[in-house]
Amino acid sequence: xxxxxxxxxLRCAGVTKIFxxxxxxxxxxxxxxxGTLMALLGPSGCGKTTALRVIAGFEAPAAGxxxxxxxxxxxxxxxxxPEKRRIGMVFQEWALFPHLDVWHNIAFGLDRxxxxxxxxxxxxxLNGFERRMPHELSxxxxxxxxxxxxxxxxxxxxxxxxxxxxxxxxxxxxxRAEVAQLLHDVKATAIFVTHDQEEALAMADEVxxxxxxxxxxxxxxxxxxxxxxxxxxxSLVGEANFxxxxxGRGRASTALGAIAAPGVPDGEAEVLVRPEAIELxxxxxxxxxxxRTEFYGHDQLVTAQLADGTVVNVxxxxxxxxxxxxARVRARLAGQARFFSNGVPV
Numbered sequence: 001x002x003x004x005x006x007x008x009x010l011r012c013a014g015v016t017k018i019f020x021x022x023x024x025x026x027x028x029x030x031x032x033x034x035g036t037l038m039a040l041l042g043p044s045g046c047g048k049t050t051a052l053r054v055i056a057g058f059e060a061p062a063a064g065x066x067x068x069x070x071x072x073x074x075x076x077x078x079x080x081x082p083e084k085r086r087i088g089m090v091f092q093e094w095a096l097f098p099h100l101d102v103w104h105n106i107a108f109g110l111d112r113x114x115x116x117x118x119x120x121x122x123x124x125x126l127n128g129f130e131r132r133m134p135h136e137l138s139x140x141x142x143x144x145x146x147x148x149x150x151x152x153x154x155x156x157x158x159x160x161x162x163x164x165x166x167x168x169x170x171x172x173x174x175x176r177a178e179v180a181q182l183l184h185d186v187k188a189t190a191i192f193v194t195h196d197q198e199e200a201l202a203m204a205d206e207v208x209x210x211x212x213x214x215x216x217x218x219x220x221x222x223x224x225x226x227x228x229x230x231x232x233x234x235s236l237v238g239e240a241n242f243x244x245x246x247x248g249r250g251r252a253s254t255a256l257g258a259i260a261a262p263g264v265p266d267g268e269a270e271v272l273v274r275p276e277a278i279e280l281x282x283x284x285x286x287x288x289x290x291x292r293t294e295f296y297g298h299d300q301l302v303t304a305q306l307a308d309g310t311v312v313n314v315x316x317x318x319x320x321x322x323x324x325x326x327a328r329v330r331a332r333l334a335g336q337a338r339f340f341s342n343g344v345p346v
Contacts, residue, residue, distance in 0.1 A: 007033050007034045008031055008032070008033060008034070008067075008069075009032050009033065009034040009035075009036075009068070009069060009156055009157050009189040010030070010031070010032040010055065010066075010067065010068055010069075010156070010157050010189070010191075011030070011031050011032070011065075011066070011067040012028055012029060012030040012031075012051070012054075012055065012064065012065070012066050012067075013029055013064055013065045013067075013075075014027050014028070014029065014063060014064035014065070015027075015028040015029075015051070015054060015061045015063070015064035015065070015066065015075070016028070016061060016062045016063040016064055017047075017050055017054055017059060017061050017062055017213075018062050023213055024047045024050040024213055025047050025050055025051060025054065025061070025064075025213045025214075026047075026212065026213035026214055027064075027213075027214055028047070028051055028054075028064065028213060028214060028215060029214075029215055030051070030208060030215055030218070031218075032157065032189060032191060033189075034189050035187050035188075035189055036189060036190075036205045036206055037180060037183050037184065037188070037189075037190050037192070037203065037204055037205045037206075038190070038191045038192075038204055038205065038206045038207070038208055038218075039191075039192055039193075039194055039199070039200035039201075039203060039204035039206070039207045039208065040052075040191055040192070040193045040194070040208050040210055041194055041195070041197060041200040041207055041208065041209050041210065041236065041237070042195065042209060042210035042211055042236065043195055043211070043236070044195055046210050046211050046212060046213065047210065047212070047213040048193040048194075048195075048210055049161055049162075049193060050213075051193075051210070052089075052159045052161055052191070052193055054066065054074065055087065055157075055159060055191075056082055056085065056087050056089050056159055057073065057074065057080065057081055057082035057085050057087070058082060060074065060079065061074055061075055063075070065078075068080075068085055068086060068087065068156050068157065069086075069156055073085050085156075086153070086154075086155045086156040086157075087155050087156065087157050087158075087159060088149075088150030088151060088153065088155035088157070088158040088159065089150060089158075089159050089160075089161070090146045090147055090150050090158065090159070090160040090161065090163050091146070091161055092161045092162045092163070092165055092166070093166060094142050094143060094145075094146040094163075094166075095146070096134040096142060096145055096146060096149075097134070098133070098134055098135065100133075100134075101130065101131045101132060101133055102121070102126055102129050102130050102131070102132050102133075102134075102137070102145050103117060103121065103130040103131065105134070105145050105149055106120050106121060106124075106145060106148045106149045106152050107152070108149060109149075109152070109153060110152055110153060116152060117152065120148045120151060120152045121148065123148065123151070123182070123185075123186060124144040124145070124147065124148040124182065125144065126141065126144060126145065126148065129141065139166070139167050139171055139175070140167075140171060140174070140175045140178065143163065143164075143167075143175055143179065144178075144179075144182070146163075147160075147179060147182065147183075151186065151188065156189065157189050157190065157191065158183070158188050158189070158190040158191075159190070159191050159192075159193075160179075160190060160191070160192035160193065161192075161193050162193055162194060162195075163176075163179065163192055164176050164179075164194075164196075164199065172199075176199060176202070176203055177202075177203075179203075180202075180203040192204075197236065197237055197238055200221070200237075201221040201225060201237070201238070202221075204221060205220070206218060206219065206220060207219065207220070207221055207224045207237070209224055209233045209236055209237060211232060211236070216229060216230060216232060216233050217229040217230070217233050224237045225237050225238050225274075226336070227338070227345075228272070228338075228345075229344075229345070230340075230343055230344055230345075231270070231272075231340050231343040231344070232343065234272050234338075234340075238274060239274065239275050239313055239315070240272055240273075240274065241272070241273045241274070241275065241278070241312045241313060242270050242271070242272060242273075242340075243255050243256065243270065243271045243273060243310060243312075244268070244270065244271075244310075245261070245268070245269045245270060245271045245339065246267075246268060246269075247261045247264050247265065247266050247267060247268075247269050247339070248266045249266070250262050250263075250264070252264065252269065252271065252339070254271055254333075255306045255307070255308050255310040255312075256273070256278065256306070256312075256331060256332060256333045257332060257333070259271070259333050259337055261339060263346075264339045264346050265341070265346065267341075268341075269339050269340065269341050269346065270339070270340045270341070271337050271338070271339055271340075272337065272338040272339075272340060273312070273333060273335075273337050274335065274336070275301065275312075275313045275314050275315035276314075276315045276335060277333060277334060277335025277336055277337065278312060278314045278331055278332070278333065278334060278335070279314075279331070279332050279333075279334035280302060280304060280314050280316065280320075280323060280329045280330070280331055281329060281330045281331075281332075282320075282322045282323060282327060282328075282329055283328055283329055283330045284328055285328065286328040286329045286330040286331075287306070287307035287328075287330070288304050288305060288306045288307060288328070288329045288330065288331045289304065289305050289326060289327070289328055289329070290302060290303070290304055290323055290324065290325055290326060290327045290329060291303050291304065291305050291311065291325065291326075292325065293323060293324065293325060295319065297319075298317070298318070299315055299316060299317050299318065300315070300316045300317075300318070300319065300320055300323070301313060301314070301315055302314045302315075302316060302320070302323050304329060304331055306331060312331070314331070
């Protein structure tokens with residue numbers, strides 16, 4: 001395989017990692033194209049951080065191979081130590097050296113390349129902060145120092161392990177947008193680990209959805225959200241309502257009424273309906289009832305109980321003061337629905 005010629009920066013094939021009796025990675029496959037910002041998304045304990053540690057060389061796989069560019073770095077009789085893999089790492093807690101200023105934190109690990117450090121400081125918009133110590137920086141500035149240190153040696157791939165988990169909610173949104181822009185501006189190839197689906201969808205060019213040591217689907221944020229490869233992926237990427245459906249002759253009977261089901265085999269199925277695909281209309285004699293509301297200013301999440309007892313979440317733009325708890329409403333499908341049988345799309 002000539003990975004570099006194919007524009008592939010990183011490839012993991014059949015990687016397995018076992019700790020005592022626990023299998024952390026089980027046939028882990030991943031391909032990362034050059035210049036791509038990828039989110040590795042999955043629940044806690046699914047093996048995301050272990051995958052990064054195997055890629056970086058901090059852990060050795062029990063089976064499988066890891067390639068960086070066109071060079072094997074693990075498996076198949078090959079082993080390249082972490083410092084020779086040309087991989088940059090940004091740790092969850094940033095791991096800045098508290099006794100070193102910004103300049104020396106970024107320069108750490110370089111062969112005294114003053115010009116490169118100066119370039120990275122400018123790239124990270126840290127001019128004027130060169131002599132500041134880590135404790136004198138804001139959270140966002142510390143994040144940029146950590147990212148700059150990872151980028152300074154010009155790595156093939158940058159790995160970020162839950163990079164925004166230590167920030168409060170308000171700062172997290174602005175810093176992640178800034179980091180994503182920086183990575184795109186310098187045309188970096190990067191993987192960041194997260195369990196936050198909103199973060200993955202907002203930042204990444206591609207999302208790799210991971211469960212129990214395996215990658216279940218890789219695609220653009222639009223693909224993994226709009227066309228999930230399984231029921232499990234659908235439930236991990238965004239909010240999901242699953243309704244029972246009885247399909248016959250291209251129509252499906254559901255708690256939201258009859259909906260079109262072209263090409264879906266007759267019989268029992270499930271329908272995936274995202275919260276924004278449901279419309280609620282206030283109606284004093286409606287057959288559905290509001291059971292909870294969460295108002296966020298720009299939008300509102302409303303939980304409604306339908307006539308048959310099915311509970312759905314509905315996301316509506318703007319305020320809807322009439323949709324208070326116990327208000328009666330009519331509910332209907334106003335967007336896309338996807339059908340599943342035995343957990344897979346049909």
